[in-house]
Amino acid sequence: MKRVILISALLLSQFGTSQLLKTDGQKIINDKGENIQLRGLGLGGWMLQEGYMLKTADFAGPQHKIKEKIAELIGEDGMKDFYTAYLKNGITRQDIDFLAQAGFNSVRLPMHYDLYTLPIEKEPVKGQNTWLEEGFKMTDDLLKWCADNKIYLILDLHAAPGGQGNDVNISDNDKTKPSLWESTENQKKTIALWKKLAERYKDEPWIGGYDLINEPNINFTGKNPNGTDEMSNAPLWKLQKDITAAIRETDKKHIIFIEGNGWGNNYNGLIPIWDSNMAFSFHKYWNYNNDETIQSILDLRKKHNIPIWLGETGENSNVWFTELIQLLDRHNIGYAFWPMKKIDNIAGITNVKITPEYEKLLNYWKNGGEKPSKDYATKALMQIAENYKFNNVEIKNDVIDAMFRQVTDDSAKPFKNHQAPGRIFASDYDLGRMGSAYLDKDFINLWVSDPKKRSEWNSGQQMRNDGVDIYLCHDKVTNKYYVGKTETGEWLQYTIDAKSDKNYTFSIRYAGKNDADIRLENASGKLLAKVSLPSTGGDENWKTVSVKNVPLKKGTNKIRLHFESGGSNLNYFEIKQ
Numbered sequence: 001m002k003r004v005i006l007i008s009a010l011l012l013s014q015f016g017t018s019q020l021l022k023t024d025g026q027k028i029i030n031d032k033g034e035n036i037q038l039r040g041l042g043l044g045g046w047m048l049q050e051g052y053m054l055k056t057a058d059f060a061g062p063q064h065k066i067k068e069k070i071a072e073l074i075g076e077d078g079m080k081d082f083y084t085a086y087l088k089n090g091i092t093r094q095d096i097d098f099l100a101q102a103g104f105n106s107v108r109l110p111m112h113y114d115l116y117t118l119p120i121e122k123e124p125v126k127g128q129n130t131w132l133e134e135g136f137k138m139t140d141d142l143l144k145w146c147a148d149n150k151i152y153l154i155l156d157l158h159a160a161p162g163g164q165g166n167d168v169n170i171s172d173n174d175k176t177k178p179s180l181w182e183s184t185e186n187q188k189k190t191i192a193l194w195k196k197l198a199e200r201y202k203d204e205p206w207i208g209g210y211d212l213i214n215e216p217n218i219n220f221t222g223k224n225p226n227g228t229d230e231m232s233n234a235p236l237w238k239l240q241k242d243i244t245a246a247i248r249e250t251d252k253k254h255i256i257f258i259e260g261n262g263w264g265n266n267y268n269g270l271i272p273i274w275d276s277n278m279a280f281s282f283h284k285y286w287n288y289n290n291d292e293t294i295q296s297i298l299d300l301r302k303k304h305n306i307p308i309w310l311g312e313t314g315e316n317s318n319v320w321f322t323e324l325i326q327l328l329d330r331h332n333i334g335y336a337f338w339p340m341k342k343i344d345n346i347a348g349i350t351n352v353k354i355t356p357e358y359e360k361l362l363n364y365w366k367n368g369g370e371k372p373s374k375d376y377a378t379k380a381l382m383q384i385a386e387n388y389k390f391n392n393v394e395i396k397n398d399v400i401d402a403m404f405r406q407v408t409d410d411s412a413k414p415f416k417n418h419q420a421p422g423r424i425f426a427s428d429y430d431l432g433r434m435g436s437a438y439l440d441k442d443f444i445n446l447w448v449s450d451p452k453k454r455s456e457w458n459s460g461q462q463m464r465n466d467g468v469d470i471y472l473c474h475d476k477v478t479n480k481y482y483v484g485k486t487e488t489g490e491w492l493q494y495t496i497d498a499k500s501d502k503n504y505t506f507s508i509r510y511a512g513k514n515d516a517d518i519r520l521e522n523a524s525g526k527l528l529a530k531v532s533l534p535s536t537g538g539d540e541n542w543k544t545v546s547v548k549n550v551p552l553k554k555g556t557n558k559i560r561l562h563f564e565s566g567g568s569n570l571n572y573f574e575i576k577q
Contacts, residue, residue: 090388107154147204153206160213190239348399416428421499
């Protein structure tokens, strides 16, 4: 019996640590020696809010400014109550269960230091650290949910004491107070926080690593305020080396992720590598998805023979997401997309729904006018906090499809189960890559590579994250959306299940300021019908035009609506016998 117990204990021990990550040359592996490509999502907007996530960017970017605006309406206690609810609902076990089911194997936690320790100016004893249980408890809970789902948790210090750069929004930097780089006390607190975290999580196999400082952006000696032209970066390397030393006093196991200046990508002046279990993190936004755009980080990986990780990326179209992941897969680079949740979000895997009441608050904050009552503002804000619950967010299946299936599968699949006879809304076109499910001429934002290629891709910013432009619809019959800004040569595909072989009538609900023409084709390009769409006099002056004798076969049909001349808006088409 004693022998059985010992064997069981050994097996349990091996199972409990069998997934611990470490570096092996240019790869990240587990302790079975298996290559691990981190496919992750950043939990942006939970512990740290940026203005654009709450739609307050025009008047309140950093979190402390957002809190000031909220307190102005509902008082300090009311503001604290809102944030209590917001943090409670923002990420839960359901969220992590969902991420695992979607296919992600890791999450990146953007931490705000003030959930773990007091700011230096609020410390009762100067130079000492008061530890707050809230942040650690949130992290403990998150780690358990991750471990239960066998996905890695990477800790990311997103807002360091004092703020780590001149882009004040991303680190909640208060310019009236000493920054991280201006204050020895802030640097000491940063080091102490990381040591505390390492002490707490040193034996946790589902901690994927420590991302020491998110997106430093500071000019130590250069002219660019965000450090993009910095050549030495000496204070940055010294601080990250000092943090590493503090971590290694207690934790010899977990990967250290370091970031360069200039939002993570400027590695100039890098001193000799100071740890044997380290990886470089870089960030990538709004540029081409080719080897040239990542060549510098590939060269860095090769030169130092250590792994690289795309610690943050996103905020683009489904086309860009698919192309990026294909690029990263070719080079065995892990990633973490950004963010998990934000209000009015088409480019993420979930969307937090806005309310008319919250829009009224936004309008007051931006434009002034009659001040909403405390009761009204409280209810509006608490409803937004409620909308952050997983059960209340909108799941963006098109984004998930682009991040996973479309990376290797160029086929189109139905967005919904469309039947003939039946009504099909224009925005419910097939899921799939551009050229397979749809064709649009404005489908990606590449402004960093080429300022002329700045685009909203979906200019209506509604419902889906493809190039197709979708707007809110106010017709009497609607699924809330219409397809607009159509251009000559664009098309949409719909998978339709017909009950029988026969000719059907297609009644198309449309609007437009100019005359337009469309044609209906099957998947092989056979012309089924041509339809003229005379001007209705306005973008939402809806009319219906019908075309008869459109042949469909019994079973599955793939029908494409080609815009022979652009300018028409489509609400739906109804297939009648």
